[in-house]
Amino acid sequence: MxxxxxxxxxxxxxxxxxxxxxxxxxxxxxxxxxxxxxxxxxxxxxxxxxxxxxxxxxxxxxxxxxxxxxxxxxxxxxxxxxxxxxxxxxxxxxxxxxxxxxxxxxxxxxxxxxxxxxxxxxxxxxxxxxxxxxxxxxxxxxxxxxxxxxxxxxxxxxxxxxxxxxxxxxxxxxxxxxxxxxxxxxxxxxxxxxxxxxxxxxxxxxxxxxxxxxxxxxxxxxxxxxxxxxxxxxxxxxxxxxxxxxxxxxxxxxxxxxxxxxxxxxxxxxxxxxxxxxxxxxxxxxxxxxxxxxxxEIRGLIPELPNERKEKYISKYELNKKDAETLVKEKNISDFFERCIELGCEAKEASNWITTRLLGYLNKNDLNINDIYMTPEMLTEICLIVKNGKISTQQAKEVFAYVLEERKTPQEIIKEKGFEQNSNEEEIIELVNKILEENEQAVNDYKNGKTNIIGYLVGQVLKASKGKFNPGLTAKILNEEIRKR
Amino acid sequence: MKYLEKSITEIHEALLNKTVTSEQLIKESLEKSHEIQKKYNAFVTILDNAKPTEVTNELISGIPFGVKDNYSTKNVLSTGSSNTLKDYIPFFTATSIDNLFKKGAVMVNKTVLDEFGMGGTGTTGHTGIVKNPWNPLHMCAGSSAGSACAVATGVYPYATGSDTGDSIRKPAAYCGIVGYKPTYGMISRYGLFPFASSLDHCGVLTRNVEDAAIVVNTMKGKDKNDMTSWDSSGVDLTKTLKNDVTGLKLAYIKELCDIKKYKNADATLKEHLENFQRTLKICKELGMEVEEVSVDEKLLNSIASTYVVISCAEATSNMSNLTGIIFGPREEGKNYVEMIKNYRTKNFSPLIKRRFIIGSYVLQKENKDRYFFNAQRIRRLLVDEWKKIFESFDAVILPVGTGPAPLLEGSKDQIDNSTKALEEHLQVGNFGGFPSITIPNGFINNLPVGVNITGNCYEDEKVLNIAYQLESKMNYKNQIAKENN
Structure with missing residues (x-):
């Protein structure tokens, strides 16, 4: 020009x-x-x-x-x-x-x-x-x-x-x-x-x-x-x-x-x-x-400003620059994020939920974060439930969506929709053995050293449980049971 | 003697002793109002349905009074004596009037003024001219013309006034009564229709100094609605009235009071200045020291023009709310510019329009420094000059104007250059916000004349004390106007 x-x-x-x-x-x-x-x-x-x-x-x-x-x-x-x-x-x-x-x-x-x-x-x-x-x-x-x-x-x-x-x-x-x-x-x-x-x-x-x-x-x-x-x-x-x-x-x-x-x-x-x-x-x-x-006095009252928060998110919470910028862009969002951390949510977890699902939802529906049913308390709860293995990550995404749509707490959703993960070992052992019997060929492959077949078998068990079994526990049990054969 | 011709304390005594009732006083006051209206045209509104109030220990309880029509009074027509507000009924009451109501004062009429206080003759109100009750061929002066006329004729013991240049103190002198404006900010201006905010003062017209102190005691007080008001709760204006004045020092200005300064002095001016000297003699007899001081004539001669520039500039802006759109009789027009133009063209008197043009002119970018800022500078110089006098003296004492009230016929609101400073010096009291009181000090050609005492800011008690003692040594206290043919 x-x-x-x-x-x-x-x-x-x-x-x-x-x-x-x-x-x-x-x-x-x-x-x-x-x-x-x-x-x-x-x-x-x-x-x-x-x-x-x-x-x-x-x-x-x-x-x-x-x-x-x-x-x-x-x-x-x-x-x-x-x-x-x-x-x-x-x-x-x-x-x-x-x-x-x-x-x-x-x-x-x-x-x-x-x-x-x-x-x-x-x-x-x-x-x-x-x-x-x-x-x-x-x-x-x-x-x-x-x-x-x-x-x-x-x-x-x-x-x-x-x-x-x-x-x-x-x-x-x-x-x-x-x-x-x-x-x-x-x-x-x-x-x-x-x-x-x-x-x-x-x-x-x-x-x-x-x-x-x-x-x-x-x-x-x-x-x-x-x-x-x-x-x-x-x-x-x-x-x-x-x-x-x-x-x-x-x-x-x-x-x-x-x-x-x-x-x-x-x-x-x-x-x-x-x-x-x-x-x-x-x-x-x-x-x-x-x-x-x-x-x-007034100078002392100036709160943390967006650039300072951004630096903090990168250095202290180890977020990437893009996410940090996204989070600080609106104070309400940043406050939501900080509240989640205060409540015990892991920073990266909270950041992932907010920058992808939550902002996606807000943008799609042209809503303000203060207008929705989801609170930092609820998001933190969802993160903690996943961490404790009560529901899978996949289930958590569904719970998240239901909370927003049906305006109910995560606990209510989990109960109503039967999202509770099954960690009953006896039930898992029973279904694992049923699946192992049905997949004789795969068990043989495993014994012949094709150990990565385990993933396929765990998948089969979880599918048969309609996603309700705790995946970690299922994998552990399947490992034990297959070795017994 | 009629009760309403007495002083406030005397009427109060009579009310307490039940020799008269509030109802009787109001009836008497209303009858007198109609009589005075017919003779001198002093009122915009007479409140025939005014109700008596309970007589309490408050001195003004149950006693009728008048309100200048530029005070906002709830549910009572408040016109500012202007066609622009000829139908305006406010929904709130000015703080100072409300303070009087709270102590049981009874408003019986609204008095005529020069349109929005912008005049010194009492002839420019939208309901016509106000005549001087000592001789109806003469003016009352203004702008508190109706209030001065009514108090002088014994309609009631007091009426409120407002004073931007000398609008209380000049008509008081011409009507043979007392006119007092306290220090700027002692009385809230909330609800007073503004003329020039930095010069506007509320005040009162009475027939004796003590009444002025009593009324202002009630009107005054810090008001959350007026940032220029100050806390005077520790000040009781009546307390020091009777103090000994021995040793107090008064100054008068040679350049204003020396007859030799006026080459074309007529007999009236001579008599006026001689009478002033007699008053000074009384002051000395009271034990006060009286000294002549000198002030640069150039400075004195610029008082009037300084006043015109500042007051017109502020007035132009203050009255820009008068568009007929929100209140006032709305005019038709193709668009808002025409609506406003038609309303203002039709309803403002020529005198006001002239002042608006002056005000606009002096504020214009290319003129502002030469006129507006220079006027501010001279205002400062004058105030400093007076403050310098107050360093050595307790008050300044000066004659009011050049003599008694001029004739209505052939009067112009215009100034003779040689006597300009003597005519307009009271405006310095507005420049500095000084407490200033006028009391009657004699007669010339059967018309009253006055003397003014002005002190430093916040020294109202001292000014009233001097005025009270001087008044008691003269024969004009509580005088009632009567026509001498």
Whole structure:
């Protein structure tokens, strides 16, 4: 390719793990019932005032630390003024870069395939979400549940060179937000939304010099990671075509939006029409000093993050890299895995079950691990029963499937379906001898030194037992009995 | 003498002795309200079905009072004297009013103000102009015009006001009564329709200093809904009223009070400043030290413009919630932009629109540093200047305005440059959040004039103490307005 792309991301992620909204005492939780979580301040009734949710500030500062940002000495909030029906006050309470927001000048290392990359973070700030609009044929409805939900916006430098890098970063960030107990990070619930900016330049030009950068195109409202990928690739291609046809220089700095249906970016407005948001400091929220002790306390609360867990899985549990990565990708899955180990399950066993059968089941049925009947306790139980030889591995797979389908415990399934392994020696001896008698030729072969015929004979016994005999015990008895002949 | 023309403690005594009942007081107050409404147009709403309350040990129990119509009152029309809210009935009550209700106070009417408090004449409310009860050809000043008029005429012993520039203290002076705004944050602003949040104060209008202390004692208190409110539970404003003031030091500013500074001074201004000197003499007789101090005239002359810039900027943003979409009389339009535009065009008075334009202008990116940030800088300089005075003095004493109430006819809400600083200096009390009280100190042309005492933040007790002692040496305590033809 003759060109390279410079891509930056603005990632908006709702802080879902606080009890109340950013500046309101309304409940902060997702609901499909419209206007359920609303207090007067969320609808900007005259005389209402914002009150800062300290927990939201705490989580924001934690995110700032994870992103290796500098935290400010004082917290300020600002008003971003504009009219829109989803913005009841006519302004959004947010943080601008001056005075400093919860984080500036950070970076994050993330992986693309196996390669480590670093993206610089311009800033991360805490703000409030707007209401959600729904446009019907003749009217629009406004749902104020979302109005005032705490929102973290992080702004990267244009350090990504491809859609793949940008998406890998977003996936890493989502993962971090989940692990840190900041956000559920569910795009389907609209908890993550992105703006993307893209510019291209000739491959051989030095991109570290800002004056060499191409014209920056901002793409608004890209609301899923796959859309981020598509929008970036579309935009790069669009700009390359402009270069190729010699019209690139006519392109003005502009804002576009991503049209998910048409799969293209659409012109919204030119840079010269940019809205002047008339920022000023929110006078109803006094600035407050962030004490070092508080920062230390927050730093101490940062939990183990996905990369640390991955390292642990590889070095301590001896899992292969692929499985370790699969396990840490979602916090719920990783937590499930760790719980199994706590309960006494062997790490490799647990990992095998989760990465193959469990994730297979979840993906196939588009389910979340918290929505299914299987618990770490049940999976551990299945593993232990196999280990004790009560059921075979083959039976365990069936038990596993039944637990998920019939929503019953492994014990219940084993009892109901008659999965209990038979370890009654007398019964086994009897059936072994019956099979040996029926297979005279094989017994002779064995005596003539063809000892690998044993496997065939054990198979015959197990088949005759309809899979109920304990295979190990059966093999042991068969060995003993055949020698007696 | 009618009961409602007495002081709160006297009425309370009468209620306890059962020489009068709460019911009788309310009836009397309502009758008087209708009479005053006819004469001076002081009310937006008269609550004819106001109910008496139990008389307890609380001084204000069972006693009627008035509420400025920019306080949110549950189930009672609250208009801010604006057509934008002409049908707005809130579902919550402002904290400070609720505090009065809890102690048994009885609201009997809602008083007229300049639209949303944005005016100093009492002529811009949506229900028409308020006339001065001493001479209806003159104004009450504003914005707490209706409250001042009603208290002055003996409708009740007190009414709430709000003060962003001098909106309590100016009309108090023009109506011959007491107007007090305590330190910023002593009274919660939750439920007060905002004009300029960093300058807005709640306060009260009464006919004597002790009543002001009693009422604010009840209105005040830290409120979880207002982050700028502070805990004053240890402060009893009535306790120190009668303290000896001997040795306290008062400062007055030469550049404002020296008649020689005004080249075109008319007889009224001369009389006003001479009267002020007589008041200073009384202060000395009380044992206080009174000294003249000098403040840079350039700084004094920038008070008014600093106020305009900051208050208009905040107002533009604060009133962006008035779109007619959630509350207020919704206007039709092809889309939301038109709906909002039609609503605001139709319902805001020209004066307010002018202020919105100023506010928008000074916040625009290209003007912000020159106007908004410079105004913030001058605000800081002025506050520092006053704080410097407070290092050596207990309070600043200054005349209110340039004389008594101007005529309604031919009055402009515009400022004469030579007397601008004298007219507007009370705004410094809002810049610094200082406790500030106006009491009557004489008459000019049969119209009352006032004097103002302003102290350092959190020194409300001292300010009230000085005002109380000064009041007791003058003849205007508890005076009731009467027309002298």
């Amino acid at each position: 003759k060109y390279k792309a410079l891509i930056g991301i603005e990632m908006h992620c709702q802080i879902t793990e606080t009890n109340t909204k950013a500046f309101s005492s309304a409940k902060n939780s997702y609901t499909i019932i419209p206007n359920e979580n609303v207090r007067p301040v969320d609808m900007a009734f005259p005389g209402t005032l914002p009150v800062v949710n300290k927990e939201a500030v705490k989580k924001s500062l934690m995110a700032s630390m994870i992103l290796n940002c500098k935290q400010p000495d004082y917290i300020y909030f600002e008003r971003k003024n504009y009219y829109y029906p989803d913005l009841p006050k006519g302004f959004q309470i947010t943080q601008e870069t001056k005075p400093a927001p919860v984080g500036i000048c950070g970076y994050l290392d993330y992986y693309v395939n196996d390669e480590i990359k670093r993206v610089r973070i311009n800033n991360i700030h805490l703000e409030e979400d707007s209401a959600s609009l729904d446009h019907k044929n003749n009217a629009s409805t406004i749902d104020y549940n979302r109005a005032g939900v705490p929102l973290l916006e992080l702004v990267t430098y244009p350090d990504f060179r491809s859609a793949e890098e940008a998406v890998s970063f977003l996936e890493t960030m989502r993962c971090i937000y989940q692990y840190a107990g900041i956000s559920e990070g569910d795009s389907k619930k609209g908890q993550i939304r992105c703006d993307v900016n893209v510019s291209i330049m000739d491959e051989d030009i030095d991109e570290t010099k800002e004056e060499n950068w191409g014209t920056k195109i901002e793409i608004k409202n890209v609301n899923s990671f796959s859309a981020v990928k598509d929008a970036i690739n579309y935009e790069i291609q669009r700009q390359i075509e402009l270069k190729e046809t010699g019209t690139y220089d006519e392109m003005e700095q502009q804002t576009r939006r991503w049209d998910d249906e048409k799969q293209e970016t659409v012109y919204m407005r030119s840079k010269v029409d940019a809205i002047d948001y008339k920022y000023f400091i929110e006078p109803n929220i006094p600035k407050f000093k962030i004490k070092q002790e508080w920062l230390d």
